[in-house]
Amino acid sequence: MRPALLLLAAACASAPRPQPERSRLGPLLLEAIRFPTVEGNEQARLDQQQWLLRTAQSLGLTARDAGPVTEIELPGPAGAPVLGLVVHGDVQPVDEKQWTVPPFAGIERDGVVYGRGAADDKGPLVQALLAMHAIRDLPRRHTVRLLVGSDEESGSTDMKTYLASHEPPTYSLVLDSAFPVVVGEKAWDGLAVLPADMAPGAGKPWIIEEIDAGLAPSIVPDRARLTLRWREGAPAWEDLEQRIRARSPAPGTRLEIARRGPLLDLVVQGRAAHAGVNVEGGRNALVSLARLVAGELPDCAMADLVAFAAHAGGDLKGAALGLDGVAEPGWDGWTVNVATLKKEPRLGDKLALVINLRRPPPLTGPQSREQLYAEVRKFSPRLVPGEIYFRDEPLVFDSSAKIVRRLMDAYARATGERPSPVVSGGGTYAKRIPNAIAFGMWFPGKPYPGHDSDEKIEVADLQRGLDVLVETLRDLAGGPPLQDPFRP
CATH class of the missing domain: 3.30.70.360 (Alpha-Beta Plaits)
Known part of the structure; x- marks a missing residue:
């Protein structure tokens, strides 16, 4: 590691962490996993949406039922631009016979959370909720709005329906891929x-x-x-x-x-x-x-x-x-x-x-x-x-775009590491929402367990990802609005 990054890592290690939020990651994720939100289970979708509304309210956030999308908001000044966080609450189907743990029981064992959606995408959903809670008392120049979709794994019609009657955020981070930032998504x-x-x-x-x-x-x-x-x-x-x-x-x-x-x-x-x-x-x-x-x-x-x-x-x-x-x-x-x-x-x-x-x-x-x-x-x-x-096309971003550089810097401050931007084979809502880019929440160097049998995520990675997201929100939501964020 270069000396500058060593100093950065040391500074990050001594920086205050959102400890109350960190301790809530595992329990909240276990609750979310217990909603079997596979395609066609409308009752599970509705039950999870009600849980989201209650949970957001308990965290001091504003929540709204927007049909197939749930809006959760941390308001900024009147007329402030909106920084979006985008996740999905639906999951891939399961064959329970192929699992060694019940896929929708929500089990934590030896510092690991098991269950369908643990990594894709209910872990990032819970991280987003708690990151918004962690910055609620910090000065903000943006409204932060979390959008929770409901059919990303089976068609992504939810965002099209939502955008027909709602304005998109000014710019958005899609928390459904890899760190440090995704500059290309295959079709x-x-x-x-x-x-x-x-x-x-x-x-x-x-x-x-x-x-x-x-x-x-x-x-x-x-x-x-x-x-x-x-x-x-x-x-x-x-x-x-x-x-x-x-x-x-x-x-x-x-x-x-x-x-x-x-x-x-x-x-x-x-x-x-x-x-x-x-x-x-x-x-x-x-x-x-x-x-x-x-x-x-x-x-x-x-x-x-x-x-x-x-x-x-x-x-x-x-x-x-x-x-x-x-x-x-x-x-x-x-x-x-x-x-x-x-x-x-x-x-x-x-x-x-x-x-x-x-x-x-x-x-x-x-x-x-x-x-x-x-x-x-x-x-x-x-x-x-x-x-x-055959109606999808690759999504490409300029690696030197302002928002890419800001996200890379925030990731480096939070982790002491600066890996290169990545290209992903996983498609995200970044293709469905204007001015959106995928940012995390999976760390480099680890096989991604989303869609696996016995899908899982380490609590330590949940906590580390929360730290990255809190630092990113502190920077972007608290800073001046980005002008032409997707240009150099």
Whole structure:
């Protein structure tokens, strides 16, 4: 560490910390986790919103029900510009069988909080509430307004609805990514691949009965199941079992085989991870299963679909799909997650393989779709490409912009460290709200646990992130308004 940063770190270590707020982080986060705010659970959303209104009031903050968004405010002088903090209160779905702790119980053990949303994004929600409380007696030249969205994980229509009747903040920090500040967000693409028909095919004494793999596009699949049915007569699975067991599952995955009369279940267990931020930390059960059954399925379109899953999952950067090298410098290429293979509600419950891609410049959404569709058609005429989503574009900021420099400086004062700005594969509300940029709350050098089974966050990281946010609010909310904050 450079001498200047050593002095800075020493100064930060002796600076007063928001101790009362630090002690409340864990208990408040446990409360928030206990609302199972997955897509479709409207009662949980409403219950959490009422909890937010009560909690904000208890912290001396102003709170308002703004429909799909909850507004929580620390007022500044009359007519002051508004500094926004933006988080989401909804979470990714869970497969409880893959967890070792109940995902919505809210459990703290040995200084670690476990539960869906602990990192993404209820931890930052609680940090924002307590940071606003910590600066309530400091002089302010801004109003600080926290916006809590409710469907970021399943469409982000909440912010569009909110902005139709509410003015956005003057500028906003989106607390749903990485420190020290995110200067680029890749685009979110969703490719569907469907079999042209469901004919059982020929060439094997068994047929494909059912395929079910993965939870959601943004999660590396941690479980994949393929069920085969013996066509006629007494089943004789021994030779097939022996051949499949002789193959090695992908590292970090394991194979389970079970017979059920005429049925044979092939199940691979892997490890979930965030598809945009920590795909390399996952262990893709679907790709592993597809490789294990290569050459063992009847000659049919469904077999081609399974084979395409193995093909597309050949690497995490899209080389198998012709995407290697199709990226501007500094973006670390594409990120590819072979995510689900099951009946897809967005496609009329048809069987579909869904691949989530995080796209860097220069390709646009339509260009990406055209290239990927061509790859599917080239692989097999029995496969049909389809669209889940190709309407997103990368978000880019100037690394020398005023707000970037201020955020970097605040982070350095609070931590004694000055890492470089980052590019992220995780999309945030910064794409949905004018004049917004992602800032934290995950620290560099640690695998991101959002979307994982047994999602967790260390209380020490919650406290450290709170310190960074308090210092940032002290600086930005207490300082003069930024003119052209997104320009140098």
